[in-house]
Amino acid sequence: MNRLTQKLLLSFFFLLVGLSFGIQISQFVENWLFTEAGHYGNESLIELFNYFSLAITGFVMAVVLGAGVIYLARKKQQEIGFGEHGELYYEVFRESLNAQFLVCENGTLYAVSQGFCGQLEVQEEDLTAVGLKGLIDERSFERFMLWQSEGEDFEQLSFKLSNFEGKQKELVVSLNHTHLAGVYLGQLVDVDKQSELQKQHELLAITLSSVGDGVICTDINNRITFMNPVAEAVLALLTDEVKGQDFEEVVPLYQEDSKEPIDDPMRQSMTELQTVCLNELICFRNHLGLDFAIEVCCSPIFLRGDKIAGAVLVFQDVTESRLLRKKMNHLAHHDALTGLPNRLLLQDRLVQSCKRAKRHKHQFALIFLDLNKFKAINDSLGHDNGDELLKQVAKRLTASIRACDTVSRIGGDEFVLLIDSMEDRRHVRLVVDKVFQASGGHYELRATQVNVSFSAGVALYPDDGENADSLMKSADTAMYRAKKVGHSNYQFYCPELDKEAELYLEKETAMIKALHQKAFLAHFQPILNAQTLVIEKLEVLARWQCGDELIVAEQFVDVAESAGINGHLSMYVFELAIPQFVIWLERYPDLQLCLNLSIKHLLNGMFSEQLMALLDKHQLKPQQFELEIAEQPLLERADELKATLDSLRQQGFHLAIDDFGVGHTNPSLLRELHFDSIKIDPSFINEIGGAEHQDDLAMVMINIAKSLGVNCIAEGVECEMQAKALAANGCDQLQGHFFSKPVPSSEVDLLLEKSFKQSGEP
Known part of the structure; x- marks a missing residue:
């Protein structure tokens, strides 16, 4: 039954009660009024009065009684807590979907929400009829009463439902006090949700x-x-x-x-x-x-x-x-060995220097430095000492320049200095001289002392280049020019160096073309016995027939190396020389042929096979050949070449060190490499016959050969006095223009015939 129906029934009830009281009061008034007035005889008047008084009295009584009851109900609602608008609040509470209820201290349920009814699946009338005491079992109700007695403000209790309409389950209820004594707010707790x-x-x-x-x-x-x-x-x-x-x-x-x-x-x-x-x-x-x-x-x-x-x-x-990122960035921009800026960082700083110099209109210098003879030091003393030397050089270079300048290592033994804000070339010369003096000289490497010198190339901004690439190229070109001029030297870049580089490139191109056109020839220079002057060996020397000009090997061998054709050129010349050698062997079977080899030949794994194939083709033996290797490059790569040299020696080839004395070869290294001959460099032979004691070095080298038990060849003999002096001091063989310059194969027959005829041999 809803609230509207309740109101209508209550109003109808009050109306009946009011009419009942009205009839009684009307009867009393009628008896009193007409009896006292004596008007009972007028029936119609009495009946009219009865109806009127009944209506008035009933309405008044109904209004009074209804108002009184409504007043008392509202008063009671205010006492319970719904306030002045209690009916509205009550309806809102009942319609709430939250599972909550109001319970009195005796367990009476004053109000329950739709959410509470829905969760228990019980009708509102049934819940209010049984109250909390009838809803839960006895032990649960005792816990409810105990909570009240303890006076706790808030509690979460577990209640077990009685067997209510066949439903029985356990509920968790949170209880809290309201502002009215004896009235509590309860709310079901969703255990699963909680x-x-x-x-x-x-x-x-x-x-x-x-x-x-x-x-x-x-x-x-x-x-x-x-x-x-x-x-x-x-x-x-x-x-x-x-x-x-x-x-x-x-x-x-x-x-x-x-x-x-x-x-x-x-x-x-x-x-x-x-x-x-x-x-x-x-x-x-x-x-x-x-x-x-x-x-x-x-x-x-x-x-x-x-x-x-x-x-x-x-x-x-x-x-x-x-x-780690900083370390990786540092490693990416710095040399791992010395800690100096590497090529990448140098390039960046060089670009910034170009921008800054252009903006402020000043000059700066880029200096390329190369350690002279570092390869020999590194190979002879070991890589550990080589690394230690580079680190010490880096420290000296850094200490010799200003903090605003840059020292960079861009390669094995190549350093670059970026000198900012230079006034003129004179200022640059002072800086380079200071660097050479501070960084050159003696270095101590694990109880071993070495002497270091530099070759340097200088490029200036903006005269020698207006960007990083052109400046790097100019400085590099100037450095290589300095290395050619001589050790411990520096050169400023000039446009003529570019022209020289262009000519060099043109020469490379021309050499490659000449090799395809077979414009190279094989010439031969005899090597004679120092005592009998009989020809014992012939050295093969390459010549380039360039038009009407015959170019000697010294003028193009470096170009061939840089062009990458030296191996092909050598094999081509050998293929020209060996067939001629076969012809001469028929008359002079003890004759030997000397072949000049470069380091690249020996490092090429296929060279030995190619040479043996050429010998097999002409049915020749390795014992009939002597292979000459220049001393300087041999020193630089001795560790790498040892296995190859041992292999050639085991095959039967004779081995000779060419240009001996230039590289200051350690005698112990000679013993270790097992060479058969040493060829004294012509520079020492030229000193024979000069000022007093100038020929001592040549004689010392002869004695070194004797002590090692190897053959000694003097190369570059230009006069009879030199030949006699060398022979008198025990030199084994002689070679030079005094006996014969290098000649084509057509002239070798005459030289051989003359030599053996003078000796009395057939």
């Missing part, structure tokens, strides 16, 4: 504790409310120690490079109502003084209705990765 929320809460807590990033939460006043374990570990503080403190005091952020403090990102995110990520290099220092590099992202925390509750900061400790 359990799920609790699980989600626990999962969130575990997630925040397990996440690898640091998490810090603040309230709207920017005071810390929570930190996860990662944040606690980085800060070296527990949440309880910093809770309530201002974020900026606990986590002071600053810029890594400038060390300047940065604006608080937490306040910024709450002010701007958006996520704030700091992409710059951010650091902070904890209370122990430890610095950490971090990446930061802050977001405001919103409640319902876009109300801000605070902010959350998530940071990642990138200290190690940032250090």
Whole structure:
């Protein structure tokens, strides 16, 4: 029954009661009035009066009684707590979908919500009829009464339902006091939902504790409310120690490079109502003084209705990765051995110097430095000593220039100096002289002393180039010119050097073309016995027939090396010479042929096979050949060549060191490499017959050969006096223009015939 029906029935009831009282009162008035007045005889008047008085009296009584009852009901509602608008509140409470109820201290249910009825699947009338005491079992009701007696403000109790309409289950109810004594608000707790929320809460807590990033939460006043374990570990503080403190005091952020403090990102995110990520290099220092590099992202925390509750900061400790990135960046731009800027960083600084010089209209110098004879030092003393030398040189070079200048290592023994703001060439000369004096000279390497000198090339901005590439090219060109001029020398770039380089390139092209056109010839120079002057060997020498000009090997062998055709050229010349050698062997079977080899020949794994194939083709033996290797490159690559040389010797080839004395070969190295002959360099032969003691070096080399038990050949004999002196001091064989210049094969027959005829041999 709804409230409207109740109101209609109540009104009808009051109307009947009012009419009943009205009839009684009307009868009393009639008896009294007409008896006293004596008007009983007039029937119609009496009947009219009866109807009128009955109506008036009934209406009045109905109004009075109804008003009184309504007043008392509203008064009672106000006492219970619904207030002046109790009916409206009561209806709202009943229609609520929340599972709640109002219960009196004796267990009477005053009001129940639709949500409560729906959850229990029981009608409202049935619930209010039985009350709480009838709804739950006796032990549950006792717990309800005990809670009242203990006077707890809030409690969550578990009630077991009685066997109510075949339904029986256990409910969890939260009870709380209202503002009226003896009236309590109860609300059913969804255990499953509460359990799920609790699980989600626990999962969130575990997630925040397990996440690898640091998490810090603040309230709207920017005071810390929570930190996860990662944040606690980085800060070296527990949440309880910093809770309530201002974020900026606990986590002071600053810029890594400038060390300047940065604006608080937490306040910024709450002010701007958006996520704030700091992409710059951010650091902070904890209370122990430890610095950490971090990446930061802050977001405001919103409640319902876009109300801000605070902010959350998530940071990642990138200290190690940032250090690693710095180290990798340093390695990418610096030489690993010396720590100097490498070619990449030099290129960048050179570009910046060009821009700065153009803007301020000043000059600067680029100086290429090359260590002279470093390869020999590195190979003879070992790579460890070579590396140590480079590190010491780098320190001296750095100390010899200003802090604003740059020292760079761009290759094995190549350094580059970038000297900023130079006035003129005179100033540059002073700098180079200072560098040579400070960085050259003696170096101590593990109880071994070496002497270091430099070759340098200088290019100036803007005279020798207006960009980085042209300046690098100009300085490099000038350096190679300095190496050709002589050791411990420096050269300024000039346009003529470019012309020289162009001519060099043209010569390379011409040589390649000449090789295809078979314009190279084989010439032969005899090597004679120093005592009998009989020809014992013929050295094969290449010649280039360039038009009407015959170019000797000394003028094009370096060009052939740089052009990469030296191996092909040598094999071509050998193929020209060996067939002629076969013819001469028929008359002079003890004759030997000397072949000049380069280091590239020996390092080429196919050369030995190619040479043996050529010998097999003409049915020749390795014992009939002597292979000559220049001393200087041999010293530089002795470790690499040892196995190849041993292999050639085991095959039967004789081995000779050419230009002996130029590279100061260690005698112990000669014994180790097992050479058969040494050829004294012509520069020492030329000194024979000059001032006093100038021929001593040549004689010393003859004695070295004797002590080693090897054959000694004097190369470059130009006169009879030199030949006699060498023979008298025990030199074994002689070679030079005094006997014969290199000649084509057509003239060799005459030389051989003359030589053997004079000796009396057939």
